[in-house]
Amino acid sequence: MSNKTIIKPLNAISDKGLNLFKEGYTIDEQAEQPDAVILRSYNMHDMTFPASLKAIGRAGAGVNNIPLDVCTEKGIPVFNTPGANANAVKELVITSLIAASRQMFDGVAWAKTLIGQGDDIPKLVETGKKQFVGKEIQGKTLGVIGLGAIGARVANDALELGMDVIGYDPFISVDMAWKLSRSVKRVHNIDELFKEVDYISIHVPLIPETKGLLNKEAFGKMKDNVYILNFSRGELVNDDDIAMALEDGTVGKYITDFPNKKTLEMTNAISIPHLGASSEESEENCAMMAAEELMEYLETGNVRNSVNFPDASLPYQGHPRVTAFHQNVPKMVSKITAEVSDANLNIVDMTNRSYKDHAYTIIDLEGDISETDFNALVGRLDAIEGMITTRVIK
Incomplete structure (x- = not known):
């Protein structure tokens, strides 16, 4: 450059x-x-x-x-x-899992109300702590929805803490599958996870298909008093439905990293200020x-x-390089290479990758061509129907 x-x-x-x-x-x-x-x-x-x-x-x-x-x-x-x-989010998920189970969030908030009680504080603590009796996570079952970079780490660490772990991810990558412990029980139907687990941690992207994934219908398939942790996106959980589930005890705790007006007013919801x-x-x-x-x-x-x-790469060897982002339609690559051929340039290497309706092409060139003729070639590439943008790298 x-x-x-x-x-x-x-x-x-x-x-x-x-x-x-x-x-x-x-x-x-x-x-x-x-x-x-x-x-x-x-x-x-x-x-x-x-x-x-x-x-x-x-x-x-x-x-x-x-x-x-x-x-x-x-x-x-x-x-x-x-x-x-991923590690930062994983650590906060595991921290919140333990802290919520031991009622630490509620206990710490209550302890703050003792300010001003002076020498009576130790006695009040001993009397009041009974309302914050929690439960240990060892031996309990965690359901992890989404086994990507974060979900796989959460699953593996939960196993190390003595939990049983059930994972659901129909689109798990090969890389993540290798990194996931063999002790994680994978299910291919999310309903199987719902009915067996004591805790659920959700780690999927927010797309139209996952918006409101945890809703009234899903809560109806879960054990009573299940704890739900959401450190991915607030909209993955239907706010109105989980508020009702918290009220009737279907959900015991909802720990979310995405507070809003509704979550802050929910019974037994723990709102963390997006610290993941x-x-x-x-x-x-x-x-x-x-x-x-x-x-x-x-x-x-x-x-x-x-x-x-689309992911696309060629080792860069210093040859003049043209990249093209274009619609993923038939004959596009042949139109590009035809223009290169007409310019009397040789293609040293090239790659073409597609993603949905679009594709990306990288071409390395060699041959004698003036700056003016090279610019004319780029102009002709830009003029191809379906071409969105081209770049020249020298």
Whole structure:
């Protein structure tokens, strides 16, 4: 890259991530025409995208704050950082599982009410502690819905703490399957999990198919007094239905990392102020991973961990490289290669990957061609019907 590539942080981003952008990059929070933005929770839905924007890096897993349809329409890949905050979330899930079972949240809140009681406090504690008798998790059964980077860790650690674990994930990846303990009992019907477990921890993305996954119908299939932990997305649990389940004792406790007006008013609901990924290490890991993904794309065109582009990569050997994001329609690749051939250029290497209605093509070229003719080639590629955007990397 001959000119400085401008990276614009939209949130406070860990220096460990920003410091990875060294020679050839400029970090500018006020930039009006950045090449890429890096963010955490900043809401981009009302943002006007500058014409210069080539990529977006989300330092975290969720991308609800980013208008993916607009990004796809403009040919802008959105990268996230799956697994970078997994340990932080896992630790808080396990902490909350134990603390809720031992009634620690309620007990600590009650102890605060003793302020001002002076020398009577020890006696009051001994008398009052009986209302906070809890239960141990050893020997109980935990159901984990979603066995990805976080869910698999929760399942494995719960086993180490003496729990029986049942897992449900019809889309578990091969990598996660290898990392999951063989002692986790996997079921292929979520109803089997509902009827057997004492605790449920949910770890799935929020998509139309999972919104309200835990609802009145699901609660009706569970044991009475089940504890439910939600450290994924608030909307995975139907607020009205779980409020009713808490009232009638179907659900014993609801621990959520996504407080709202309803959860704060629920009986036996524990609202944690979205602390799942709020650790120094997690923020550093997410920032570093997002920075690395952005640099790889900007410098080589390779795509890794995008939520709207297919993963695609070629080893970068220094040849002139053209990347193309286009509709996934028949004959598109042949139209691209025909234009390259007409320019008397040889294709050294190429790859094409598709994702839903779109595809991404990377082509490495060699041959004698002037700058003017090369630009003309790119113009002809841009003119192909179904082409969304092209980039040239030299």
